[in-house]
Amino acid sequence: xxxxxxxxxxxxxxxxxxxxxxxxxxxxxxxxxxxxxxxxxxxxxxxxxxxxxxxxxxxxxxxxxxxxxxxxxxxxxxxxxxxxxxxxxxxxxxxxxxxxxxxxxxxxxxxxxxxxxxxxxxxxxxxxxxxxxxxxxxxxxxxxxxxxxxxxxxxxxxxxxxxxxxxxxxxxxxxxxxxxxxxxxxxxxxxxxxxxxxxxxxxxxxxxxxxxxxxxxxxxxxxxxxxxxxxxxxxxxxxxxxxxxxxxxxxxxxxxxxxxxxxxxxxxxxxxxxxxxxxxxxxxxxxxxxxxxxxxxxxxxxxxxxxxxxxxxxxxxxxxxxxxxxxxxxxxxxxxxxxxxxxxxxxxxxxxxxxxxxxxxxxxxxxxxxxxxxxxxxxxxxxxxxxxxxxxxxxxxxxxxxxxxxxxxxxxx
Numbered sequence: 001x002x003x004x005x006x007x008x009x010x011x012x013x014x015x016x017x018x019x020x021x022x023x024x025x026x027x028x029x030x031x032x033x034x035x036x037x038x039x040x041x042x043x044x045x046x047x048x049x050x051x052x053x054x055x056x057x058x059x060x061x062x063x064x065x066x067x068x069x070x071x072x073x074x075x076x077x078x079x080x081x082x083x084x085x086x087x088x089x090x091x092x093x094x095x096x097x098x099x100x101x102x103x104x105x106x107x108x109x110x111x112x113x114x115x116x117x118x119x120x121x122x123x124x125x126x127x128x129x130x131x132x133x134x135x136x137x138x139x140x141x142x143x144x145x146x147x148x149x150x151x152x153x154x155x156x157x158x159x160x161x162x163x164x165x166x167x168x169x170x171x172x173x174x175x176x177x178x179x180x181x182x183x184x185x186x187x188x189x190x191x192x193x194x195x196x197x198x199x200x201x202x203x204x205x206x207x208x209x210x211x212x213x214x215x216x217x218x219x220x221x222x223x224x225x226x227x228x229x230x231x232x233x234x235x236x237x238x239x240x241x242x243x244x245x246x247x248x249x250x251x252x253x254x255x256x257x258x259x260x261x262x263x264x265x266x267x268x269x270x271x272x273x274x275x276x277x278x279x280x281x282x283x284x285x286x287x288x289x290x291x292x293x294x295x296x297x298x299x300x301x302x303x304x305x306x307x308x309x310x311x312x313x314x315x316x317x318x319x320x321x322x323x324x325x326x327x328x329x330x331x332x333x334x335x336x337x338x339x340x341x342x343x344x345x346x347x348x349x350x351x352x353x354x355x356x357x358x359x360x361x362x363x364x365x366x367x368x369x370x371x372x373x374x375x376x377x378x379x380x381x382x383x384x385x386x387x388x389x390x391x392x393x394x395x396x397x398x399x400x401x402x403x404x405x406x407x408x409x410x411x412x413x
Contacts, residue, residue, distance in 0.1 A: 001121060004194070008113050011195040015113060018106045025099040032095045035088055038080045046072040054278065068273040068282035075269035079293070085259025086252060094249045101242055108235040111413045113193065118404045120190045122397045125204040127183045129393040134176045137386050141169045144365060168382065208396060210344070214403045218341050226337065226410065227330050233411030234329045240322040247318040251311040257304045261295040333409045340402035343395050350392045357381075357388035 009015060049071045056062040081088065145165045152162050190202050231237050267289045274285040364381040407413040 001118065004117050004121060004190075005114050007194055008117055009110060012109075012113050012193060013195060014109045015106065018102070018109045022099070022102040022106055025095070025102040029092065029095040029099050032088075032092045035091070036081070038078055040076075040078045042074075042076050044072070044074050046070075049273070052275075052278070052280070060278070065279050067275075067280050071272060073269060073271040075267065077265070077267045079263050079265045081261065081263045082292075083260075083262040085256040085261070087256040087259075090249055090253045090256060094246060094253070097242055097246045097249065101239060101246075104235055104239050104242070107411075108239075111235065111408050111411075114413050115404055115408050117190065117193055119401060120186055120193065121202075121204060122208075122401050124183065124186045124190070124202065125208055126393050126397045127179055127186065128204055130390060131176060131179050131183070133386060133389045133393075134172050134179065137382060138169060138172045138176065141165060141172060141382065145169060208400065210347075210396065210399055211403070214340065214344065214399065217403070217406070218337075218344060223334060223337055226406075227333055230329050230333050230410050231326055234409060235411055236325050237322075237329050238411075240318070240325040244315075244318045244322055247311070247315040251308065251315060254304060254307040254311040257297065257300045257307070260297070263293045263295075264291075265293050266290045329409060333406065336402050336406040336409060340399055340406055343398045343402060347392070347395050347399065350388070350395050354388040354392050357385045361385040 049067050049069050051064045051067050053064050054060065054062060145162070148162050148165055152159060187202055188198075190196075191198060191200055268286070269288075270284050270286050272282065272284045274281045274283050276285075361381040361384070404413060
């Protein structure tokens, strides 16, 4: 199982996608921080100027005056935001929180992929065990059928006994054929999860043991203690906590839109011709400026009311969602813990039932060969033997899968 997990961490597309989202979120944080840097621009222009027309109004003759027709300019502008009402810092905080969400999403996807793989692998193991049980029962039934056929040829057994056992073998073979189809489906699902070639065949271990950690967890950990840990480490619970903080930050962002912005500006320009005189002079003129700019968004005083109202509602929604998530985590943890514990408790009983079913089948078949039992009793014993073997396999699978679901709820898978 651990080898499959390692392979999935390297090849699964969902994990690769969430890693790409984390990279993007990291870039967004840096982009938001860049808004604190000065904004610098350099421009140059060249063009054609016409003659200038003047209405003298008694101060000078009205008419057109010659102008230098070639114009060009070079300018440098720089500005630095000094105060934004907390908008910049809030933007950065939100971006960092969203990056934390992206990090949690990677963990969440990894745990989900592990749980999905564990489910597929255990399904595959169970199907292969069922296949093994059916093949064993088919072999035993065919061996018994040969003995019945010999007895039938000798006139000791009834033809109905032979037909019943042929039907039993046919039923087992049909079930085995259906098992192969289910094995192929589960195998294909695992290949898609692991991004492996279509012709790959995954064969599970011949047997799986109950990990010692399951025994330790069920014997030493109290449910209340596990529930406390789950709320600290569970991915969904941690996500809901971050969503709460993001909602608070977005409310701060909505409120900051009402506040003025203060920035420092610096500019310098070289222009030609000098047009502040008549006639204009074909010379370069340099002007520089430095100062403070204040932008007061008056319209936001009434436009932002709805935005603040929406952000406040989002906070209420996030708090309700957080409580709902915590309830779901507690419920899932309790259900998985109970399932795992009960399945583990029943396992010893199922082992005993399997042993008794095997012994009963041997005894019934021996009695049948000695004409001390009916053929129907042999078939019943065979079905009981099959059912007991499958129930043991199913119980082991349920214990291990419930354990993995428990680990995911605890945030430890």
